[in-house]
Amino acid sequence: AQTVTQSQPEMSVQEAETVTLSCTYDTSENNYYLFWYKQPPSRQMILVIRQEAYKQQNATENRFSVNFQKAAKSFSLKISDSQLGDTAMYFCAFKVPLGGGADGLTFGKGTHLIIQP
Amino acid sequence: SQTIHQWPATLVQPVGSPLSLECTVEGTSNPNLYWYRQAAGRGLQLLFYSVGIGQISSEVPQNLSASRPQDRQFILSSKKLLLSDSGFYLCAWSKTLEAFFGQGTRLTVV
Numbered sequence: 001a002q003t004v005t006q007s008q009p010e011m012s013v014q015e016a017e018t019v020t021l022s023c024t025y026d027t028s029e030n031n032y033y034l035f036w037y038k039q040p041p042s043r044q045m046i047l048v049i050r051q052e053a054y055k056q057q058n059a060t061e062n063r064f065s066v067n068f069q070k071a072a073k074s075f076s077l078k079i080s081d082s083q084l085g086d087t088a089m090y091f092c093a094f095k096v097p098l099g100g101g102a103d104g105l106t107f108g109k110g111t112h113l114i115i116q117p
Numbered sequence: 118s119q120t121i122h123q124w125p126a127t128l129v130q131p132v133g134s135p136l137s138l139e140c141t142v143e144g145t146s147n148p149n150l151y152w153y154r155q156a157a158g159r160g161l162q163l164l165f166y167s168v169g170i171g172q173i174s175s176e177v178p179q180n181l182s183a184s185r186p187q188d189r190q191f192i193l194s195s196k197k198l199l200l201s202d203s204g205f206y207l208c209a210w211s212k213t214l215e216a217f218f219g220q221g222t223r224l225t226v227v
Contacts, residue, residue: 044218091161110160
């Protein structure tokens with residue numbers, strides 16, 4: 001079974017600072033996908049970024065980037081120039097493409113990120 | 118574009134009462150559908166998934182059941198709610214890699 005661990009229950013940074021959220025996972029699979037989801041106070045889960053395990057290049061989406069270390073099974077999220085709207089719960093998630101729909105996401109417990117003005 | 122609707126947004130139900138949460142997807146056909154539960158201080162836990170009409174798989178044994186009467190409709194049910202069923206329930210759909218989530222239902226069993 002796969003597990004996802006987010007060791008930081010809560011983080012707080014000043015607006016415009018850079019923050020890194022950590023995530024580690026455990027799996028025996030070689031082909032999988034990793035995601036970061038954001039859940040703002042509205043509770044809507046929003047995909048932030050995804051990484052395919054077979055890609056060595058780290059994914060980047062505007063101010064969001066990841067540091068994917070496959071051997072270490074680590075998948076951290078870096079938010080640059082943080083904004084007040086980045087305040088949210090951030091969940092790291094893992095998926096093995098088993099096909100047949102049996103590919104639900106395994107989530108970590110989340111990190112509550114607070115951006116201070 | 119695809120959208121997912123989930124209702125109701127909040128629900129307070131007494132112990133022992135039945136439950137029916139509904140989720141519908143628009144703008145796509147034959148999606149994989151999922152029900153997740155988010156307990157306080159925890160991540161999301163996959164409860165059920167469905168790859169087609171009438172096809173339901175359960176990830177964890179529990180007091181809940183799911184049904185898919187139509188291609189883009191997914192229903193979460195219970196005959197008798199328990200206090201431990203309280204939580205935030207999210208429906209999601211997927212066709213490729215990403216999963217897209219509904220707005221969620223906050224269920225409080227009293």
